Amino acid sequence: MQHVESTLGPDVPIIVWSPRDGARFSLDELAAYLAEVKDRISAQLDENGGVLLRGFDCVHTSGDYQKVLDVVAPDLMDYVGGTSPRKVVNGRIMTATEIPGSYSIPLHQEMSYTDNSPDRISFFCERPPEEGGQTTIGDMRAITRAIDPKVRERFETHGGVQLCRNLPLPEKVASRPGVPKTWHEVFATDRREEAEKVAAKSGWRYEWLDDGSMQLWQEVRPTTRQHPRSGDDVWFNQVHIFSPVSALKWARLDGRTEAADRLARALEEAPQLLDHMRYGDGTEISAEDVLHIYDVLLENETPVQWQKGDVLVLDNILVAHGRKRFSGDRSVLTALIQHAH
Template sequence: MIAFEEMPLAALHAPLVWRITRGQQAAQATVRDWLAAHRQLYDARLDQYGAVLIRGFAALHAATDFDTVLAAAGADLLDYVGGTSPRRAVCGRVMTATEVPSDYSIPIHQEMSYTANPPERIAFFCVTPAIAGGETTLADMREVTRRIDSGVLQRFRQKGGVQLRRNLPLPEHAALRPGVPKPWTEVFNTTERSAAERAAAMRGWRTQWLDDGSLQLWQDVLPATRVHPRTGDDLWFNQLHIFSPIAALRWARNDGRHALAERIEVALRNTPDRADEVLHGDGTPVSAEDVLHVAEVLDACALPHAWQAGDLLMLDNLLAGHGRRQYSGPRSILAALIGARHSAAPLDAAAARREVSA
């Protein structure tokens, strides 16, 4: 018999912790069946809190365990075509959370929010926590949206939303670019220009090849906020604070990556057309003031989550933002992107209480 207790963090809506109090040694098949039986409650809690952490199962160790548990939760796993973070496939569509170097923090963001069809959820699994640092930061995007200046929100609504223009280099040039640029061969999983063009066209993205072999990519023009399909919350949902060059410069300085900060400054002076850029929907650049304001709000709302081996964390990709702190030593966190779930019948409060005590 498996039992658990719910432990919400007082300072943040996310995550709600399900701490296993009985049945910690349950076999993987038992864990899978238990999660499938509790899927309705799990879904309801994600809509409420934005994130649920399951902690305490000894049988969860590796990518295959993670994949099995996700299947029990009814997860429809997605690929990462068009994504920006360096990742590596591990098992099916289970991948590394990110391979951004450990001396980088990662700002709070929502996964693939620069695309028209982002994942509804993202799941993480801890194989090995870092020796020092490496916490995943979480932010309640309802609180983030409340804190963003109303004038900033209004500008995005009046100017038609937001669009990301990316410059994707050749693999041999990636190390020469500031930041952690992802080659177009990796973004589209091909070495053929024509195949990359077709993949972009299928998603409605405009492309242009530059004389250094890099691919200029204009992604979807999207609203700066999106309405959650079940809660009705209108939430900040974009990554202008990551892709704007001024934000990249701020990020490097805050991390203490001073050599990179100098490279970004030189690149912005000498080759600004090779930098990523964030535009309003009407094609005008987003102001540095607005970018930095948003970045500061997100930083202020970020709270750390320290990992334990075997932790399973599920995030609603609209309600909860995530990031990462710098770290030292080995660290292995896996991730999976999850598409729209099948609708479940609402779970009333009394039923929820019965589920927890079962």
């Protein structure tokens, strides 16, 4: 082995790979080495949930990151239907998010509100932030055990969860609370008929509202998902992000007072224009249960401080990710990995 393995702590489900004895790698040498040991990477992702390549000092740009991905995760996917604002950087490599640094991001598994979620997700630190901005990590096996069994039972009894979104026109975004995505961004088109085709193909119900926005009901999803290799059945949804009551708590914890006030007014005046989640049978989820889920995830997050050139790969079922607030410049890129299980 040309690398050594360590951990970030007893409760962090990530194995850190670093060069053995300070060995130096060129980018081509690292790619060749990773090709030799990619089965070991895959096995560690299935068992632990994450692998962090750190200290190799040869991954500097999105092109370098792509070369690493070509070896360890050659089958990348697009972000059609995703909720976070992102920019394409290179091929299917994107910015991790365009959500401002004044926002934290709660733990979540990528696109767990759709049937087409990635099997794994990768991140690359091009520039670490000046202050804050750690990526948070959560072991979903431990988090699932921490959720009140009665709460889990209620979700299962009511047939899972469904995300309902309101996707505005670009000129209406500034008037909405939070950081909403337009239907142009979600469907990568400015033509209604094209957006309708993608929605229909995905099995999503939609309605055009008088203000030009699209009301979109995505597929009903189970609340948990079983890992196909480890067999672990873990919590797998984003009810704690898309329920207005938890979004309000999130804004207040971040200190985003103005955003919290706008959200509170929208809840009173136009709740139909806010993203929300319901049980799969269409009934409302209680605020108490939503906030219980939010609190469990918050209590189980572990911050990981970025170093320049880090490449992180996570199993998207076993490990959730999020972000701390930050100030200054921060550049973290991401890629969504399919057909890995």
